[in-house]
Amino acid sequence: MYSHGSESLIKQAREIQESELQKFYSRLTKLLQVKDHGHETVDSLERLRLILSATKYTRTLPPELQKRLLSLLSSPVEQLQVLSSAVLRETLPHPGQAENYGQDSNSQLNSHTAALLLSQAASRDDLSALCTQLLRSLECRSSEGSIHSLSHTLPVVNTILTYSPESLTEENITLLNKKLVDWLRYASTTQGCGASSGGFFTGSRSRQPLPIAELDGTVSGDFFTVLCVGQGFTEDQWMNVYAFSMLRHWLLTFHSVSGGAIADTANRLQLSLSLSHSFSNDDRSEVDGSVVSMVSATSTSSRLLPPKERLREKAFQYCQRLIEQCDRKAQRKIDTDLQKACLVEAVCILDCVCLEDASFVYRVFPCIKALFGRLSSDLSFARVLLPVAQFYLNHGEMAAVDCDSLWNLVFARFPAELFNDPYLAHELLRFLRLNLENVQLRVPQYIRHFPNLFKFLAWESPAVVDDFVDLLPSMVTSGNALELLHTLLDLPCLSATLVLQLRSMCLPISDSGGRGLPSMDAFRNPSFRALFLFLLRSEAGSGDTIDRLGTLLDLLSETANWPRVVQCAQTVPILLHIFFNTVITVADKTLLGQVILVMLERSSLLLNIPKYTTEVHRVFSRQLMRLCKLHPSLVIDQSHELLEFAGATPNVYSKQEIYTHVVLVLGNYLSVSYDSRCSVRLITSCFETLEAVLFEITSSSPPPGAGCPAPRVITSLISALAKLASRSHDLIPRVSLFLSKLRNVSRGGSVPWCDDEEDLVSIVTLGEELCALLKTPGVAQSVLNPPPHVTAPQWHQDTNVALPLQLRALTRITQAHTSHAKSQHTPTSPSPYTSK
């Protein structure tokens, strides 16, 4: 598909020599001087476009060629308009060019010229000027009936809405409001005839124009909409389509806050942005307030509604008609898809209208509710139901409607059955992100069904992990923290299970041939059903985890190298960090203690994906340190389990990282200064546990299969023992004895428990230093148990301590000056800065 041919073409275009390029320019200029432009001109223009776009650095065309190209913009042949616009977009405009063009009031803008002007617009003023020109042509047209097409108008207005809505003056807005109403509601209802050949005897004039039809073939009985079909379309019908395409954007941008007049720029922009990103309670109350003032202001004015209100009314009628049209059975599949897209758009527009004017809610809701009733049982309409959900969220309370069936559908059924639809995943997660506050407040199903939502993540992690990074903090509560932690750790298992579930549905039950996967057999085996069903549960609350988790992990062990599972596993560490960041804020000490227990328990219960275990252990280690630093008394609370973990020698080899940190926290925080419950007995029992392990690992070779223990484990054990001994001085002799034995053993040369000579030297040196330190117990106690203000230095806040920083900074500055001065002055002259 992508061949060497394409690659070499691009290379050629990039590396074209300047002389050849100039020759090409002059040849093309000559071609363009001729009146008729044939195939060669088109080819040359296309080649010029390629040359210009193949490089990132912009070229300037010779003025004569540029002039020719500009005149091509109004060529009757559309292909030439397209190509000249494309070429000019890739070059720099000559100064004064845009102004020249803009001032030429005889030239009508076509869509390609408009596109060029837009791309060259360098400021809001340029956009304003373009807008004025456009709208002038709109106004002129209504009086003169010009033959030029207006089809480029609304796309340009759409662009201006995106980039610079302030360019539109109040008159512009009023004019557009009126025009939109005309186009939406009063487009002709007869089919446009196809291009007339103009022949004398065609007889097309004698034929009556046919009325427009609906998608199911019946004759249309109401006004024209995007879902009406015909052989050809008239100009105003095209404008109807464009107007509808732009309507939502228009309503979003000019959502009225203060009555009537345009509020100041910053406010409006801010509001339009915030509206398009979140329809929160705050915005609604602002709207409600403003609506009241607007109604009272206009009630005594003209009987006709002002343009903006008229547009709202017509938009409502249009959308209502669309929804009715979508109930018809379309003849072609592509039209069914179009119906769904129109439903989405219509519901969104109705939502906008209701947000602007709350009195519409009572008229709109029955329509939306009926739509929900019609579509809720058909999963192929799931994506259409998300805007319906948005509507319910915004207005359900006002209409006093029970939304439970909707939320159960969205949270219980959609993720369970449609987890592999990437578009639904994106849209549902986006809906949650934009309405997070509201959803948390009013939709209990959100948190209750978190296991279901994770199915999106487990299926296609790379695409949705970004959304989960935003959503996860809102899912963590003190009630579900433990279950959530287990669920996060089980995500790779969930991923594997979903794959098995889908495959199981596709493959016949009796899949003979002996190629059955063991995991698939296990999935279909009734005795293991409950395990998989736990992973596939849609609601939280039925238990944090299962007893037979180990069995489940064994059953799924072969899935550890499936790409989907591996991708999922890669996202877990970051989600764990987010989880811990949040859980610290919502959990009390008891819960945090339980979290520590879960960490210890699960450190050996993870799906055996090569880097997964290491990464999770790393997260656990860091978070363990963090939790214990935050609440040191947790170490006393969980001392039993921590000691049990620390006392199991196999942990030294299989979970080095966590083991090291468990020993660290024991050494640091098992102290009376952190918790008065810390008794001498506890310290002694901890000491004995650690001593036993250290003795075991340093007196023999590592067990077969395990490498030597990491030196860091040994040093942390030694440090912990020293720290504990410094708190209970009876233990000091034992430590000293042990460390001297260690020194003696290592004098003999190599030891079975340490490969590297340098590491061994470091370990022994540490031992000696600690031994020496412990000879003076009082000093040892303060050195090994530093008070908090030493371990949490406040360099910038503590003036006593900041002095080293000041000195260091000064030294660096003077040294920099000196070397700078030396390089400037001759070597013999003394530098002014080196004195004093």
Next chain:
Amino acid sequence: MVLAFVIHTVCPIGALSSGECRVLYSRVFGADEALFRGEQQQQQQRLDAGERRLLAAEKIAVVARQVQSAVSLRREASGRPPGETPPGEEALALQEADGGVLRLRDGDPFWREVSAFWLAVNSLALVLLCEPHENPMLAEATLRNLAGRCLDRLHMLAPGSEVTRKPEATLGASF
């Protein structure tokens, strides 16, 4: 509103390192978004038109790389390597095409958040960049429509190079 349409490669190219891709066609609609960003406007207007164009091209390249990454992850996960559909089987190629949508956060690389709808057909990907509030069903359908047109008129399944040589003549009028 649609902000851009891009066609780029998703297959390994000898001349480039892995992870890089070649943008074959890109069409940005509307104005240069960097100019209308409010407080950033002052900074951006100090760049001249050529520098702004360069910046815009770089942003498109970033998007293309992100989409390429998404496509290869998707293909890896689904276990379906990109096949080579023979020319003439455009409808089949379109049916088997992988599609998805990426969220590009504000600042990465555009000032505002954008949604990138992508469709990967064999070794090429077509991308439609839209504002986040855009109708997603419509965007997806439009992209498929455009892809069908590209496949047919540019003979993208054939080993030729029309997608590089002639996209504007074929597609320009569609926009």
